[in-house]
Structures are given as structure tokens and as C-alpha cells.
Amino acid sequence: MQMTIRGSLPQIIRNDADLYEGNLAAYFKAVFDNAQNLSKFYHGFRHMFHVVWLCYCACAFYQRPGFNQLNRRQMRNLLIAAMFHDFNHPGMMGDDDLNIERAIRGLQKYILPEDAPFLAEIVLIIRATQYPYVVPSEELELSALIIRDADMAQALGQAWIQQVVIGLAAEWAKEPIEVLKMQPGFLKGLDFHTSWARQMFPQKDVDDKIAESNELIQLLE
Numbered sequence: 549m550q551m552t553i554r555g556s557l558p559q560i561i562r563n564d565a566d567l568y569e570g571n572l573a574a575y576f577k578a579v580f581d582n583a584q585n586l587s588k589f590y591h592g593f594r595h596m597f598h599v600v601w602l603c604y605c606a607c608a609f610y611q612r613p614g615f616n617q618l619n620r621r622q623m624r625n626l627l628i629a630a631m632f633h634d635f636n637h638p639g640m641m642g643d644d645d646l647n648i649e650r651a652i653r654g655l656q657k658y659i660l661p662e663d664a665p666f667l668a669e670i671v672l673i674i675r676a677t678q679y680p681y682v683v684p685s686e687e688l689e690l691s692a693l694i695i696r697d698a699d700m701a702q703a704l705g706q707a708w709i710q711q712v713v714i715g716l717a718a719e720w721a722k723e724p725i726e727v728l729k730m731q732p733g734f735l736k737g738l739d740f741h742t743s744w745a746r747q748m749f750p751q752k753d754v755d756d757k758i759a760e761s762n763e764l765i766q767l768l769e
Contacts (some may be wrong), residue, residue, distance in 0.1 A: 557597060560604050560627075568623035570662070576633050580660035583728055584636050590715030591637035595702060596630075602698035603630040609744040610690070617690055625666050626691040629673035633695060639719035644705070648678045674748040685741045692722075697745035700738060704729070704749050704757055709764075725768055 555565065563571045579596070580586070584595040607623040610616070618626070635654035637647050651674055659667055676683060676692035685693060695712045703712050713731065717724040735758045740746050 553647055554606065555601075557601070560601065565608075566675065567604070567611065569620045569622070569629060570632075572625060572627060572631065575628055575658065579631055579635065582658070583636065583654070585639065588639040588712060588715075591634050591639050591710040591719065594711060596634050598702055598705075599633060599695065599698045600627060600630040602701055603627055603694055605748065606694040606698065606744045609747075621666070622691055624663075624672060626694060628663065629670045629691070630695055630698065632658075632670075632700065633674050633677045641720045644678050644680075645682075648675055665739065668698075688741075690742065693741040694744065697740045697742050699747065700740075701749055701759045703735060703738070704753055708757070723764075726766070728761065729765055732758050732765075736759065 561572045561576045561585075580593075583593075583596075585591055585663075603626050607626065611620045632651050632655040634647070634651060636650040638650075645666055652671055654711060655670060655672070655674065656667070659670075663670070672697055673692050676688055676696050679699075681696070685696065688696070702708065705711065709728075713727045714724050716722075717727045720727070735754055740749060
């Protein structure tokens with residue numbers, strides 16, 4: 549059963565629940581006003597802030613009694629990284645190392661003075677999202693593992709056909725059926741690294757999505 553975390557995007561940005569240090573209003577404005585990829589079919593606003601929301605869910609998960617594995621500063625670093633992890637992503641296939649550099653340049657441009665001492669830590673979290681992965685998961689801190697899991701989880705959403713299949717097809721200049729046929733293989737290799745993600749996205753959900761993908765492929769052939 550998936551966990552339910554209540555909180556609208558404004559509530560998360562304002563930090564109404566006082567979960568992490570400060571608030572993210574300045575960063576939300578920086579991304580909303582300046583990111584050039586907000587309207588991308590997949591790597592746009594919807595994906596960027598879905599990752600923010602999932603990372604917020606993870607922060608709440610790890611603040612439960614008996615966990616307390618992230619302090620308030622670490623949670624702030626994670627959420628800032630989530631906001632910027634795809635900043636100015638061009639939506640093209642390949643060269644994800646260049647996409648990461650674009651995101652880091654955006655973060656460096658808009659980093660607040662109070663967060664500048666933690667810039668290197670936030671950059672490491674962003675770098676964890678480079679795909680295919682270049683840093684083994686066992687070498688990553690919890691924050692980096694969380695964003696890595698959150699970045700992959702949109703494939704399990706209810707609107708995955710529109711957002712993932714059709715969205716990536718548009719960005720990659722492919723036919724939607726080509727991207728759809730990639731989904732079973734991708735999902736079979738989907739390996740969540742955190743206890744939060746494994747609880748929020750149990751293996752049954754992954755198996756059901758694989759079956760759904762295969763059934764849709766059969767209907768289209």
C-alpha cells in the first residue's frame with residue numbers, strides 16, 4: 549500500500565510543516581522564471597516537481613519515530629537538488645553528463661548565500677541522477693539514493709503513458725510504440741535503493757506495470 553503524504557506544492561515550498569530548514573520560495577521562483585525546459589514533454593515542470601514532491605515524501609518518511617536518518621539541513625539540500633536536477637534539460641536522448649552540468653550551472657547561478665557552504669553536497673546529490681548511473685548505489689549517501697529513486701518513479705504513475713511514453717517519444721523524435729516497447733525491459737531492471745521507495749512502490753506495482761505495458765504492446769501490434 550502506498551503512503552499518503554498530504555501537502556500541496558505551495559505548502560511544501562513554504563515549509564508549512566516545518567520539516568526542513570527555511571523555505572524554498574526563492575528557488576521555486578528562480579526555476580519557474582528562468583528554467584528553459586518547463587514546457588518539455590517529459591523533462592519539464594511536471595517531472596521536476598514530481599521529483600521534489602517524492603523527495604519531500606521521503607523526508608517525511610525518514611522523520612518518523614525510530615528513523616530520524618536525515619536532519620533538517622540534509623532535507624533542505626535534497627529538496628534544492630530535486631528542484632534543480634533537470635534545470636534547462638534540452639529533452640534530447642544521450643549526453644546526460646551535459647544535462648547534469650546544465651543543472652549544476654543553474655544551481656550555482658541561483659544558490660542563496662545561506663546555502664553556498666553546502667553547494668558541494670547539493671551538487672553530489674544532483675550528480676546521482678546522471679543516467680546511466682556512473683556512481684554505484686552502494687557508494688551514495690541516503691539523500692542521493694532518495695533522489696535516484698524519485699527520478700525513476702514516474703514510470704509507475706497513473707499518467708505514465710502520457711508523461712513517460714508519449715512525452716519521451718516527443719522529446720526523442722521517436723514513435724510512441726518504440727518507447728512503449730522499451731518499458732518492460734526498463735521496469736524489469738528497476739531497482740529501488742531506499743526503504744522509503746520500496747514501501748511506496750512495492751514490487752507488485754512494478755510487476756503490474758510490466759504486465760500493463762505488455763498488454764498494451766499486444767493490443768497495438
